[in-house]
Amino acid sequence: MDEHSCKLLNLLLSNCDNSLSGLRNKVPLKLGYETMRRRSEFCVFKFEDICKGANGKPAIRLNFSKTDQFGIGEVLFISDDLIESIEKWRKVVDTDGYFLRSVNRHGHIGGSQGPASMSIILKALQKNFKVSSNERPISKHLFRVDAAPYELEQGEPIERVMLRGGWQADSNAMQYLRNWCVHDYSN
Numbered sequence: 355m356d357e358h359s360c361k362l363l364n365l366l367l368s369n370c371d372n373s374l375s376g377l378r379n380k381v382p383l384k385l386g387y388e389t390m391r392r393r394s395e396f397c398v399f400k401f402e403d404i405c406k407g408a409n410g411k412p413a414i415r416l417n418f419s420k421t422d423q424f425g426i427g428e429v430l431f432i433s434d435d436l437i438e439s440i441e442k443w444r445k446v447v448d449t450d451g452y453f454l455r456s457v458n459r460h461g462h463i464g465g466s467q468g469p470a471s472m473s474i475i476l477k478a479l480q481k482n483f484k485v486s487s488n489e490r491p492i493s494k495h496l497f498r499v500d501a502a503p504y505e506l507e508q509g510e511p512i513e514r515v516m517l518r519g520g521w522q523a524d525s526n527a528m529q530y531l532r533n534w535c536v537h538d539y540s541n
Contacts, residue, residue, distance in 0.1 A: 360504050362496070363387050369479040374446060374457045379475055381443050381453050384436045385414075386472075386497030390505075390519035391430075393469035393497075395419050401450045404440065405429065412437045421520050430518075502527065 366383050370376040385396050399414060407413040412432050418425045440453065447455060447463055454471065456464035476496060498519055505515045512527065521527040 360387060360500055362500050366476070366479045369481075374461050374463065377439075377443050377446055378455060378457055379479065380439045381436075382472060382475070383479075384439055385432070385453070387501045388432050388436055389414070389416075389430050390498050390501045390515075391416065392420060392520075393472045395520075396497075397452075397454050397467065397469045397472065399453050401440070401444050401447075401453065404437070407431050419520055421522050 363383065367380060370379045370383070382396060385391075385399065386393075389396060395416060395418075398418070399416075403415045403417070405413050405415055407429055412434060413429045414432055415427055416422075416430055417427045419428075422428070443453065452466035454467045456467050456471070458464065502515050502519055505518070506512065512524070516522075516524070516527045519527065
């Protein structure tokens with residue numbers, strides 16, 4: 355999925371400027387949409403988790419997940435665009451470790467941030483949106499709820515969407531798809 359895939363992703367990315375926070379915010383947004391993973395999973399990605407897949411395409415290793423309690427891990431393919439954003443952020447951070455780092459109002463980069471920090475980031479990026487009264491605010495499950503239906507609308511089979519999102523049962527994937535409603539953030 356490229357950055358132009360989802361309308362909501364585009365809007366969120368358009369609120370990311372070239373400040374330290376903006377550069378940082380682009381990484382979890384793109385990573386969340388491309389991998390459709392839980393916040394708790396993509397908040398623990400480290401720069402050293404970047405690898406190449408068997409086909410030579412860029413990938414990232416997910417070392418542990420809710421559905422992989424034993425830490426067997428898996429390799430998730432990601433886009434060249436995401437790799438470019440990660441590398442740009444890595445140059446700013448100038449160290450290895452976690453992607454998601456705190457950035458204070460003075461531009462100082464701190465330690466890693468947990469899943470709850472994504473709610474704060476999403477609310478800050480959403481502040482310029484005009485959301486009508488019949489629309490829900492952006493959910494903490496945004497990356498799964500918004501990306502999965504988009505992929506289905508683009509003709510991806512449910513099995514492939516489930517694989518990308520890490521769902522093991524149809525019923526779990528369908529729970530996200532059933533609760534999805536179309537947002538119009540163009541106003």
